[in-house]
Amino acid sequence: MSRFAAVEVIKQKRDGGELSPDMIRWVLEAYVAGAVAEEQMSSLLMAIFFRGMVPHELAEWTAAMIESGERLDLSGLSRPTVDKHSTGGVGDKISLILCPLVAACGAAVPQLSGRGLGHTGGTLDKMEAIAGWRAHLSNDEMRRQLEEVGVVICAAGDGLAPADRKLYALRDVTATVESIPLISSSIMSKKIAEGTASLVLDVKTGRGAFMSDEGKARELAATMVALGNANGVRTTALLTNMDVPLGIAVGNGLEVLESIDVLRGGGPSDIREETLALAREMVALAGIDIDVEKKLDDGSAFEVWCQMVAAQGGDPGAALRVAPLIQTVTAERDGVITSLDSLSIGISAWRLGAGRARKEDPVSDAAGLKVLVREGDHVSVGQPLFELHADDDAHLQFGRAALETAIELDGEVRATRPLIIDRIV
Numbered sequence: 001m002s003r004f005a006a007v008e009v010i011k012q013k014r015d016g017g018e019l020s021p022d023m024i025r026w027v028l029e030a031y032v033a034g035a036v037a038e039e040q041m042s043s044l045l046m047a048i049f050f051r052g053m054v055p056h057e058l059a060e061w062t063a064a065m066i067e068s069g070e071r072l073d074l075s076g077l078s079r080p081t082v083d084k085h086s087t088g089g090v091g092d093k094i095s096l097i098l099c100p101l102v103a104a105c106g107a108a109v110p111q112l113s114g115r116g117l118g119h120t121g122g123t124l125d126k127m128e129a130i131a132g133w134r135a136h137l138s139n140d141e142m143r144r145q146l147e148e149v150g151v152v153i154c155a156a157g158d159g160l161a162p163a164d165r166k167l168y169a170l171r172d173v174t175a176t177v178e179s180i181p182l183i184s185s186s187i188m189s190k191k192i193a194e195g196t197a198s199l200v201l202d203v204k205t206g207r208g209a210f211m212s213d214e215g216k217a218r219e220l221a222a223t224m225v226a227l228g229n230a231n232g233v234r235t236t237a238l239l240t241n242m243d244v245p246l247g248i249a250v251g252n253g254l255e256v257l258e259s260i261d262v263l264r265g266g267g268p269s270d271i272r273e274e275t276l277a278l279a280r281e282m283v284a285l286a287g288i289d290i291d292v293e294k295k296l297d298d299g300s301a302f303e304v305w306c307q308m309v310a311a312q313g314g315d316p317g318a319a320l321r322v323a324p325l326i327q328t329v330t331a332e333r334d335g336v337i338t339s340l341d342s343l344s345i346g347i348s349a350w351r352l353g354a355g356r357a358r359k360e361d362p363v364s365d366a367a368g369l370k371v372l373v374r375e376g377d378h379v380s381v382g383q384p385l386f387e388l389h390a391d392d393d394a395h396l397q398f399g400r401a402a403l404e405t406a407i408e409l410d411g412e413v414r415a416t417r418p419l420i421i422d423r424i425v
């Protein structure tokens with residue numbers, strides 16, 4: 001392969017040019033090997049942030065990221081594989097219900113998940129609220145569980161897209177996260193390397209989403225759908241609303257309990273609606289013709305959940321830890337809730353102890369909050385608005401302070417967007 005100087009590659013992008021396939025392969029390989037310095041990659045990332053990438057450049061960049069590690073082969077399974085990825089939201093516990101549901105419909109769901117960072121939660125942190133549950137499985141264990149149970153939720157192994165791990169850590173500290181080519185190549189390289197045949201993306205937009213602007217979220221969804229399909233993974237996306245939190249519970253163990261309610265046929269209607277919409281997309285991509293709602297209501301999905309938890313060392317019947325401090329926040333006056341801000345609520349859960357500021361930080365399994373009201377509700381003075389759960393008083397006060405901007409009383413009731421805003425194929 002031809003050799004380049006890193007400065008030459010940086011200049012090319014800085015001046016608005018396209019990176020050639022050879023340049024892309026070389027710079028990513030050399031960066032992973034330590035031959036391109038962190039400051040050089042930082043400059044290149046900033047140049048990509050401002051200049052963007054054309055579609056074939058992005059396809060090459062993504063392919064090079066996939067090739068930096070292993071690509072799992074799940075083609076030998078007896079069931080069709082289909083996975084889901086969410087760009088992250090507040091109270092987003094959908095994977096916990098959706099993955100067993102889709103497995104109950106006959107697909108195999110290899111859900112390789114991450115941990116939460118900032119105000120949005122991570123699926124692994126939620127599952128780890130179940131004592132004994134193991135996030136780390138070998139590739140063989142993962143394959144066996146997919147064959148026997150039909151679903152696995154686990155941590156992505158170190159061998160999967162190692163270029164992304166290094167690049168993501170660098171983007172985090174160089175203000176280069178919010179770039180559509182960099183986000184889409186990061187997410188899609190991991191999903192393509194995991195070996196799923198089909199993929200449904202839940203791209204969230206609104207106040208609590210990573211892409212709050214709807215136009216940008218649409219562009220991200222379309223870019224990722226194109227990347228998936230170009231790499232042989234049948235991919236579609238739903239654009240969903242994250243202006244208000246999903247469901248009532250926000251926080252790891254609290255979200256597990258709410259997910260179990262939905263798996264048992266109850267729970268909040270928005271969680272149920274979004275889960276069913278994503279499940280319909282997933283089974284359609286997997287080529288399975290089935291009534292997904294029936295599989296949720298007849299207990300099949302809950303049975304698969306119990307099998308999945310047990311297969312990974314957890315006891316599906318065990319009670320979860322309850323936080324020692326529980327405090328209710330009440331309305332200070334009568335009024336109509338005109339705004340319920342998911343970003344403030346996500347920040348509150350994080351400060352109560354449910355999230356982390358740095359990836360090394362621990363999270364509390366029991367901390368978080370319940371959102372007891374919705375936009376448009378009339379509330380009276382003294383009526384409970386939030387129920388806060390924390391392990392100590394410092395976290396409780398910190399989390400409570402973040403809620404000061406969470407609710408607006410009176411003013412104009414906003415026109416609400418639907419939960420499922422659009423389907424992008």
Ligand code: URA
Nearest residue numbers: 168182183184186187
């Ligand atoms: N999640 C990822 O995996 N990568 C990004 O760049 C952003 C969100």
